[in-house]
Amino acid sequence: MNDHLDALLKKMKSAASPLRDMLKQLHAEFKDNHDGTVASYIPELAKANPDWFGISLVSIDGQAVDVGDSNQQFTIQSVSKAFMFGMAIEDHGRDHVLSKIGVQPIGEAFNSITLDEATNRPFNPMINAGAIAAADLIHGKDFPERVARMLKMFSTYCGRQVYVDNTVYHSEKKTGHRNRAIANLMLNFGMISEQLDDTLDLYFQQCSILVTSHDLAMMGATLANGGVNPVTGERAISAEYVKDVLAVMHTCGMYDYAGEWAFRVGIPAKSGVGGGIVSVVPGEVGIGTFSPRLDAKGNSVRGIQFYKALAEKYGLHAFEAKSERTSLLSQL
Structure with a gap:
């Protein structure tokens, strides 16, 4: 500024x-x-x-x-989820993103290990499953570029350079077993790519x-x-x-x-x-x-x-x- x-x-x-x-x-x-x-x-x-x-x-x-x-x-x-969803749509367009993530409210906890039985999609991008799927869609030739693009996007919104709290990030990564279960379930149904570990790391970093x-x-x-x-x-x-x-x-x-x-x-x-x-x-x-x-x-x-x-x-x-x-x- x-x-x-x-x-x-x-x-x-x-x-x-x-x-x-x-x-x-x-x-x-x-x-x-x-x-x-x-x-x-x-x-x-x-x-x-x-x-x-x-x-x-x-x-x-x-x-x-x-x-x-x-x-x-x-x-x-989780405030980050809305903005990552917007970035995913910019990277892929509405139709592709909606083929991977629904927009239906769900009356369950944000970390629920559940997908839409009819489509196998996470219900919406504001719960963990949908947010992980959105993170998976962020473009980049490699993981560092995906992180850099994410940080640039948030910095533009904030009007200043933002950073990841590495202590919180490592704490989330160490204890994120439920999110790994959610990611593996979505991988099984083809809702996220094989770059599962990188996508989870990106998700943990966006939250931190x-x-x-x-x-x-x-x-x-x-x-x-x-x-x-x-x-x-x-x-x-x-x-x-x-x-x-x-x-x-x-x-x-x-x-x-x-x-x-x-x-x-x-x-x-x-x-x-x-x-x-x-x-x-x-x-x-x-x-x-x-x-x-x-x-x-x-x-x-x-x-x-x-x-x-x-x-x-x-x-x-x-x-x-x-x-x-x-x-x-x-x-x-």
Whole structure:
């Protein structure tokens, strides 16, 4: 990021706005909620401070609001799945990707070892099976090139260079036996290629990328802006594929809470067991939250509370009557 853009962002962050005041109010309201537990099935994730709580918002014109622990880094985990799905579609086109991965919501756990009995495909790209299949589709002449392309894609979304947390990556790789079982099942049915070990490594690395809530908001704003990062002006994904990513986020992005989320909040979103949630108000803003205390379904407890309150306050639901909806851009 050049000095001019950096100065512009700092100026926007310091400006007063009704929305900034509301985000501060909601942060204060929910920060003392100690419900939920930090993920521990990946040993490194258990080391997270359960009191961390960050909220960020970035508009399609590059304005940013950050509250709380918005600069605290954490691993992106399953939030990465939406963006890797978009990359797979760019590499192969919709028809080929849909021959390997479905787009149907599933009322089972995100790490379920199950495939569609009729097609042998994973049900959708937001669960582990579908995400592994999406990682398998990422182009590259060899494994290092596939990793480099993946990191470049995420860096373009975030507007800065991102990196893999190698400690978390090796922790995931060492304990990822269930994901290996899922991958072998898909290999048996021809849903992924023979490069199984490399694909699993790529999947473990994508989940171990370090981000902040501000990064997630920037990623969401890039999707809200038709695939173009609103600060750098770089295109992260072709405009024609943005709706594919948003549609699957909307129907499948919140694990088996997806239906409840669509009913109560009503905007495309994707969560991860690192405590992050990214969401998109198309044509307006991207929102990112981070709090590592998770509910039984694997979603951030404080994050869910925040989004419910924000959606109710501003009428964000996709099917809200226009008269009841407040543009977030108008509140910045």
